[in-house]
Amino acid sequence: MLFNSLDFAVFLPIVFLLYWFVFNRSLRWQNLLVVFASYFFYGWWDWRFLSLILFSTLVDFLIGRRLGVETRAKTRKRLLLVSILVNLGFLGFFKYYNFFLENFQDAFSFLGMHIGGSTLNIILPVGISFYTFQTLSYTIDVYRKQLDPTQDPIAFAAFVSFFPQLVAGPIERATRLLPQFQRERTFNYGLAVNGMRQILWGFFKKLVIADNCAVFANQIFSNSEHLGGSSLLLGGVFFAFQIYGDFSGYSDIAIGTSRLFGFDLMKNFAFPYFSRDIAEFWRRWHISLSTWFRDYLYIPIGGSRGGSWQQVRNVFVIFLVSGFWHGANWTFILWGGLNAIYFIPLLLLQRNRTNLGIVAEKGVLPNLRETFQVLITFLLTVLAWVAFRAEDISHAWQIYSRIFDFSLFGLPTDLLSEPTGIVLSKMLMCLVLVAGFVIVEWIGRRREFAIEYLFENSSRMMRWFSYAFIIFLIGMFMQTNESPFIYFQF
């Protein structure tokens, strides 16, 4: 079920009312409703994949319980290994089987050898990368004795399948989310109202910013062979806002929806395009995944300890794995590699933790230095997004080679002629919307989300009118065809 669908508009109020008015007599019943609603939400796509979630849930619940009583180190390690193998096994099969097979075949044929095996027509279960990592965090934390294993299978199933964040995160940690399923929840008016505001802003980001930018990004990337550098760079900018609006919009809706049910999910985005360097960008972009990799991969392999060579290796490992997590395509690995290349100089110069605060924290506008830093960082991310969006490596190479030639310095007028055929007024409309969006995000950059305290000192009428105006903008500018969120494919 998509958040931006009529189905969800019916589903959410029904579950909300049942949750607080019918199932509110006991925690167990509320959790049971969450499980049922989450399976219904997920099964709306394809009920067959529910078996994967059920199996993962069962395996990790049982392993968690065994880890709780097992004292022998070797057995505990084996149990953890089983959990990792089961979860990553599913992920590997559904997401990477064809990729590995094809690449092995290519590699061997390059050496003049032929290996058999045929690719399978595998449908990637929606959100498998997200819930796999979430449930893995449970067994790892129990193994590390950072969390007591739960004895409540329903609470655990609810933790694994919680519908607001099931298919595209934030990837919650068991230490943070599971306890919320194990304690009484009371309706919090302030939290719920804030949740509604965040849902509204999430929809604006997705339906107005992401979906409108997607139109131009798609047109530019699919006609890249006919376009010059400036047009392709503009395509990268459109994609940068598409993916930000799409993914952070999803996170906002997920976090806001959770608040309606009395849950507090972790922040996933913190205005990443206002970052002053790449290290700051990665502290602000997809925070739940970055911190997951930091805690469960980067630190265990040594993190920033050891010599320079070790540090560089660790940074490369984490960025390449992060890229590969996004999809079975060399473009994602290239994207990860580019980010590692951006990051390593900061690490080696020990400047990766320079910008820990908010840009222009006490001022209204950034100073010249900050402006330059933000623009350079944004440009670097746009260049990396090109690899992320390209169809394959040769497509990415084609775009990069054009971006870095003299056509970069011309006006992107080739966009307006065939075969791209973009209508200038429509593109300008989109850019004006993006500019307005950036201004609102800038004003609200000190908050959890941009409109959290919009007009907080004004009358209720003024606040309500501003929300109504956002609804109007959605009604006037949204794409009217239903479009899924990009991160569902990951």
Added chain:
Amino acid sequence: MRQFLIKMLSFSAFALICYCLILPIWSNLIPFEAFKKNMNYKIGGYGHMHSRMQEIKSIKKIDVLVVGSSHAYRGYDPRLFAESGYTMFNLGSSNQTPVQALALLRTYMSRLNPDLVIYDVFPGIFESDGVESSLDVIANETFNWHTIRMAFQVNHLKTYNVLVNDLFVEGLRINRGFKEPRYKSKDNDSYIQGGYVEKDKDFLRNQSSLSNLFWSPRNDQWKSFLEVEQLVDAKGAQFLMVRSPVDSSYYHRYSNQDEISERFKVVGDYIDFNDLMKLRYKEDLYDRHHLYQSGVDKFNKSLINIIKQKGFIR
């Protein structure tokens, strides 16, 4: 919790009112079309629907009423019917689907009281969602209950937006000075009294290659189509389904032609003029499926003969 629900309901009502107020103000004051993305409100747009809706107000009893898409308003000439002694009005509109035809017939059927309703059953209209046509009908038709009903049936954001704007435009009579030109040089179209639109004889639309199709009507459109037939029947008029002639390459792109014919024959009287005459692109058609006046002459004469022979008009 109670406070939250009350606030949510109050805000929903407030937001709805704000939306309905901001929408027409924005739509009528912002001069740039690109900034009115989901507001395609066009009085007197393509197909002369405004002129048709103005003229119909003065029409009373007629013999023949035609409904359908552009194939209807470009394919049935009231002057040719008049030569045979029949009064005819053409109620076709651009991309009109059965949902719009039903709304229009509900509004005008009683007053026009035709003996015969001809439905031009161009297969494509049964596969359309009807959004484009609903915008045309709402903008040009007087605001009434049947168009509201149609908007809910189409159930599309653009349709609702146009409906809200139309209420405002008509309520404040913003469009009262509007007069649609009889001849539109941009489209090479002339409006002819009786709802017909004649295309200039030197106009030709270049045609791209055709892909093969399999006709699969939408359930909602087919349901409305059956309601049209029932409405016509209830008003005591004859109902005739006609497929106007198109270029044969266009006609045969549907792989399930037999199924199309069979489906219509079950509903009632059905004539496929592609079985009776062969008209060609560039000679009688300005594209593969729209007629020149020469094509209309041949087609209408043949149709009128059949109407006479089979006694469709009392």
